[in-house]
Amino acid sequence: xxxxxxxxxxxxxxxxxxxxxxxxxxxxxxxxxxxxxxxxxxxxxxxxxxxxxxxxxxxxxxxxxxxxxxxxxxxxxxxxxxxxxxxxxxxxxxxxxxxxxxxxxxxxxxxxxxxxxxxxxxxxxxxxxxxxxxxxxxxxxxxxxxxxxxxxxxxxxxxxxxxxxxxxxxxxxxxxxxxxxxxxxxxxxxxxxxxxxxxxxxxxxxxxxxxxxxxxxxxxxxxxxxxxxxxxxxxxxxxxxxxxxxxxxxxxxxxxxxxxxxxxxxxxxxxxxxxxxxxxxxxxxxxxxxxxxxxxxxxxxxxxxxxxxxxxxxxxxxxxxxxxxxxxxxxxxxxxxxxxxxxxxxxxxxxxxxxxxxxxxxxxxxxxxxxxxxxxxxxxxxxxxxxxxxxxxxxxxxxxxxxxxxxx
Numbered sequence: 001x002x003x004x005x006x007x008x009x010x011x012x013x014x015x016x017x018x019x020x021x022x023x024x025x026x027x028x029x030x031x032x033x034x035x036x037x038x039x040x041x042x043x044x045x046x047x048x049x050x051x052x053x054x055x056x057x058x059x060x061x062x063x064x065x066x067x068x069x070x071x072x073x074x075x076x077x078x079x080x081x082x083x084x085x086x087x088x089x090x091x092x093x094x095x096x097x098x099x100x101x102x103x104x105x106x107x108x109x110x111x112x113x114x115x116x117x118x119x120x121x122x123x124x125x126x127x128x129x130x131x132x133x134x135x136x137x138x139x140x141x142x143x144x145x146x147x148x149x150x151x152x153x154x155x156x157x158x159x160x161x162x163x164x165x166x167x168x169x170x171x172x173x174x175x176x177x178x179x180x181x182x183x184x185x186x187x188x189x190x191x192x193x194x195x196x197x198x199x200x201x202x203x204x205x206x207x208x209x210x211x212x213x214x215x216x217x218x219x220x221x222x223x224x225x226x227x228x229x230x231x232x233x234x235x236x237x238x239x240x241x242x243x244x245x246x247x248x249x250x251x252x253x254x255x256x257x258x259x260x261x262x263x264x265x266x267x268x269x270x271x272x273x274x275x276x277x278x279x280x281x282x283x284x285x286x287x288x289x290x291x292x293x294x295x296x297x298x299x300x301x302x303x304x305x306x307x308x309x310x311x312x313x314x315x316x317x318x319x320x321x322x323x324x325x326x327x328x329x330x331x332x333x334x335x336x337x338x339x340x341x342x343x344x345x346x347x348x349x350x351x352x353x354x355x356x357x358x359x360x361x362x363x364x365x366x367x368x369x370x371x372x373x374x375x376x377x378x379x380x381x382x383x384x385x386x387x388x389x390x391x392x393x394x395x396x397x398x399x400x401x402x403x404x405x406x407x408x
Contacts, residue, residue: 004115005211005212005213006112006113006115006116006211006212006213007112007113007204007212007213007214007215007216008110008111008112008203008204008207008212008213008214008215009109009110009111009112009113009164009215010108010109010110010199010200010203010215011108011109012106012107012108012193012196012199013106013107013108013109014100014101014102014103014105014106014107015102015103015105015106015107015168016103016104016105017057017058017061017103017104017105019103019105019107020054020057020058020168021054023054023107023168024054027044027155027166029043029044029159039159041158041159041160042158042159043158043159044155044156044157044158044159045155045156045158046153046154046155047136047139047140047154047155047156047165048140048143048144048151048152048153048154048167049151049152049153049154049168053152053153053168054153056152057152057153057168057170060170061096061170061185064096064182064183064184064185065093065094065095065096066093067182067183068093068094068096068177068178068182068183068184069088069092069093069094071177071178071179071180071182072088072177072178073085073088073089074178075178075179075180076088078179096182096183096184096185097184097185097186098186102187104171104185104186104187105168105169105170105171105185105187106168106169106171106187106193107166107167107168107169108143108166108167108168108169109164109165109166109167110135110139110142110164110165110167110203111162111163111164111165112135112162112207112212113162114161114162114163116131116211116212117131117132117135117162117163118131119131131163131210132156132158132163134210135163135165135207135210136156136165138206138207138209138210139154139165140154141206142202142203142206142207143167146190146192146202147169147171147190147192149172150169150170150171150172150190151167151168151169152168152169152170153167153168154166154167154168155167169187169190169193170185171185171186171187171188171189171190171193172184172185172186172189173185173186173189200214200215201214
């Protein structure tokens with residue numbers, strides 16, 4: 001055997017009698033998850049049970065139901081429970097097992113890492129014996145030794161990634177009910193179904209003769225960690241291949257959709273950037289104004305384009321127009337602010353000159369005052385021209401008491 005030790009893998013899956021049909025459909029590769037099946041490899045090989053094991057199992061379960069139902073009716077009749085007897089006759093037979101989320105039967109899977117099956121040389125066995133034959137021989141012996149006739153079916157799957165064995169356990173038991181012995185399905189009668197760690201110990205020891213080892217002791221590792229005050233290791237939940245593939249396909253589809261969305265976003269941003277640049281170039285060339293309309297200068301020179309420089313339906317056009325409008329508004333406000341500052345300065349200078357003229361005029365004769373009044377009317381006109389707010393107001397009203405006219 002190779003130096004690396006591979007663990008033997010054992011899993012139990014809950015099974016209801018109603019699941020038998022789906023199990024058989026998958027065995028014949030007519031239903032279930034077939035995405036991982038290699039059609040070029042041999043089909044599954046039956047190891048235990050007859051070819052019609054499914055029909056036999058269903059018939060046996062139906063017989064259990066009828067036998068138990070008959071025993072119940074006989075017991076009610078013997079105890080003279082007429083109302084209950086009539087009621088149960090109407091209800092009919094019941095399932096011969098206690099209801100649970102796992103079901104009364106078990107599907108069992110035995111396998112190992114595919115690397116172990118691909119080994120061809122061995123120091124412990126004859127070279128002509130394949131790993132699959134070794135594994136199969138040990139598996140059948142272990143199943144019969146631990147479950148006896150309750151192993152109603154087993155098969156070897158050869159057409160998947162790694163060789164593995166499926167088996168179906170129908171745990172038959174006899175219990176005392178209705179004053180007689182009744183047959184039922186009871187998984188707990190098998191110690192290895194009742195105790196998962198015991199099953200792992202058993203299969204590990206059984207397959208050690210062909211170089212496989214027991215899987216990790218997870219429960220023991222959890223107990224040891226708790227006793228030592230450490231964080232216990234996570235006990236991973238087994239995911240069936242079909243479930244894993246469905247999740248993986250969904251993940252890949254979502255990733256592809258995300259990549260497609262990102263690519264579309266990049267293309268859209270590139271288109272918007274191109275629209276913004278084209279808009280800016282057209283504004284800079286004087287072909288359109290900041291609202292995207294043909295500029296008056298371009299119309300006058302006959303240089304306006306027959307087609308608009310940018311499609312107005314694009315987001316880039318809208319973004320560029322909004323940005324240029326904001327810039328134009330800020331520039332306009334800044335220019336207006338500077339113009340107002342300049343006007344205020346000039347008005348202040350004229351007012352100061354008017355105050356000086358007014359002060360001087362108080363000491364002049366009438367004739368000279370008339371000349372001064374004329375000059376002041378000119379200044380008033382300038383102020384009104386510079387400052388629209390000065391309209392309909394005289395220098396007297398703006399200058400306050402003490403101002404004189406030409407007649408003062």
